Amino acid sequence: MTVQEESAAAPGGTGxxxxxxxxxxxxxxxxxxxxxxELDVARGEVVVVIGPSGAGKSTLCRAINRLExxxxxxxxxxxxxxxxxxxxxxxxxxxxxxxxxxxNLFAHKTVLENVTLGPIKVRKKSKAEADKxxxxxxxxxxxxxxxxxxxAQLSGGQQQRVAIARALAMDPKVMLFDEPxxxxxxxxxxxxxxxxxxLAERGMTxxxxxxxxxxxxxxxxxxxxxxxxxxxxxxxPETFFTNPExxxxxxxxxxxxxx
Amino acid sequence: MDVVWEHREAIxxxxxxxxxxxxxxxxxxxxLGTLLAGMRVGPIPVLRWAGAGYVTLVRNTPLxxxxxxxxxxxxxxxxxxxxxDVVIPTGAGDIRLNNIFAACTVGLTMYTAAFVCExxxxxxxxxxxxxxxAARAVGMPFGGVMRHVVLPQAxxxxxxxxxxxxxxxxxxxxxxxxLGVAEAFVRMRGLINIDATARIPIFIAFAAIFVxxxxxxxxxxxxxxxxxxxx
Numbered sequence: 001m002t003v004q005e006e007s008a009a010a011p012g013g014t015g016x017x018x019x020x021x022x023x024x025x026x027x028x029x030x031x032x033x034x035x036x037x038e039l040d041v042a043r044g045e046v047v048v049v050i051g052p053s054g055a056g057k058s059t060l061c062r063a064i065n066r067l068e069x070x071x072x073x074x075x076x077x078x079x080x081x082x083x084x085x086x087x088x089x090x091x092x093x094x095x096x097x098x099x100x101x102x103x104n105l106f107a108h109k110t111v112l113e114n115v116t117l118g119p120i121k122v123r124k125k126s127k128a129e130a131d132k133x134x135x136x137x138x139x140x141x142x143x144x145x146x147x148x149x150x151x152a153q154l155s156g157g158q159q160q161r162v163a164i165a166r167a168l169a170m171d172p173k174v175m176l177f178d179e180p181x182x183x184x185x186x187x188x189x190x191x192x193x194x195x196x197x198x199l200a201e202r203g204m205t206x207x208x209x210x211x212x213x214x215x216x217x218x219x220x221x222x223x224x225x226x227x228x229x230x231x232x233x234x235x236x237p238e239t240f241f242t243n244p245e246x247x248x249x250x251x252x253x254x255x256x257x258x259x
Numbered sequence: 260m261d262v263v264w265e266h267r268e269a270i271x272x273x274x275x276x277x278x279x280x281x282x283x284x285x286x287x288x289x290x291l292g293t294l295l296a297g298m299r300v301g302p303i304p305v306l307r308w309a310g311a312g313y314v315t316l317v318r319n320t321p322l323x324x325x326x327x328x329x330x331x332x333x334x335x336x337x338x339x340x341x342x343x344d345v346v347i348p349t350g351a352g353d354i355r356l357n358n359i360f361a362a363c364t365v366g367l368t369m370y371t372a373a374f375v376c377e378x379x380x381x382x383x384x385x386x387x388x389x390x391x392x393a394a395r396a397v398g399m400p401f402g403g404v405m406r407h408v409v410l411p412q413a414x415x416x417x418x419x420x421x422x423x424x425x426x427x428x429x430x431x432x433x434x435x436x437x438l439g440v441a442e443a444f445v446r447m448r449g450l451i452n453i454d455a456t457a458r459i460p461i462f463i464a465f466a467a468i469f470v471x472x473x474x475x476x477x478x479x480x481x482x483x484x485x486x487x488x489x490x
Binding site for chain 1: 302387389390392393394395396397398399400403407408411412415
């Protein structure tokens with residue numbers, strides 16, 4: 001809970017970015033998947049990362065809570081470098097909410113248990129307190145009435161909203177979304193994006209890897225365009241979508257906006 | 260069949276040893292095997308190697324040798340079980356759990372644990388990687404990820420191979436007979452000595468009792484499988 005107190009004591013931050021990546025490099029064998037990544041994300045900012053598949057977007061997102069290790073460079077969260085392993089890393093991850101493309105809800109736990117497991121086991125909250133907050137969050141994302149069901153009994157859109165509630169239950173400083181709607185039917189995409197827009201409006205710091213250009217236009221403060229492992233262009237959404245600078249971005253937008 | 264019926268109490272007593280060997284080694288091997296599996300899938304290289312080394316050494320050694328080690332070799336390096344001496348009185352005579360029984364139990368436990376470890380590991384491999392990632396992402400350390408998320412699901416997938424391992428264990432308890440525990444196999448030899456003409460009925464009787472015991476394990480595994488099945 002000190003986390004929240006700190007951020008409450010310094011609204012808008014101290015000018016220091018909440019997430020900072022400098023000189024980040026990563027290789028998979030001969031493949032250079034992250035090239036010289038420099039990225040600062042301010043407190044309360046919503047950054048959308050877009051780009052063709054294989055651009056390294058997901059790897060970038062996963063590197064921020066060290067689900068992927070990096071070969072070189074530094075990643076700072078709230079001024080602290082990412083710990084290598086062990087308890088310190090676990091503590092850091094508790095402050096970073098993560099939403100996966102494939103939801104990854106705990107299959108053997110009910111919806112409510114999914115949301116309360118972290119608060120109880122990691123934040124050491126009482127079950128009653130965690131249940132109360134869990135139900136609030138489930139109501140907020142619109143699946144409160146499903147609390148007693150198992151993930152497999154829910155639709156994809158519902159599962160992803162539970163996954164968002166699970167991440168929020170940890171009171172994270174920043175939320176990472178790794179293609180949160182890519183595994184969903186078109187009509188379920190909206191219900192998940194609505195929850196994300198709501199989160200953005202409430203001032204959550206978000207890094208969102210997505211192909212949803214509509215979301216990028218409405219909710220993003222900044223669009224980061226990646227191709228071939230590098231950040232090619234960074235701009236506000238309006239500029240990026242109407243007047244992209246790089247040829248690579250023009251080509252990409254030409255392909256996706258045509259149909 | 261007369262000889263079997265006549266000695267029913269002695270046979271029951273012998274099977275009590277069999278069942279005790281099985282229960283103690285069964286629980287012990289499950290605990291030890293779970294720890295080993297945790298070591299083998301864990302993030303610490305030294306423990307991973309130790310776990311793999313244990314499985315390689317113990318799984319590839321005949322059970323008789325493992326048990327003989329604890330029965331005859333271990334005391335030479337001061338690994339003795341003399342402090343164990345439990346007597347359970349029954350109507351058919353005392354059940355005595357002494358150092359020999361303990362050595363056999365330890366051997367069976369250590370041997371079976373290697374197989375429990377591998378059965379559990381097959382279950383762990385069946386749990387999608389995303390489950391562990393999600394648990395790590397909410398800030399759980401390795402132990403918590405295993406205990407709260409991976410193992411409960413791995414266990415479900417491991418029940419059929421674990422049942423196999425435990426079935427093998429109850430039959431392997433007969434090896435303890437060769438080393439001085441008065442379990443079922445020893446009693447069977449005894450009865451054949453008493454009445455060699457009844458050899459076939461004696462074999463059938465003992466085989467039948469083993470079939471029943473194994474069926475009980477199978478049934479329990481089946482029930483367990485249904486109970487832990489999720490939606």
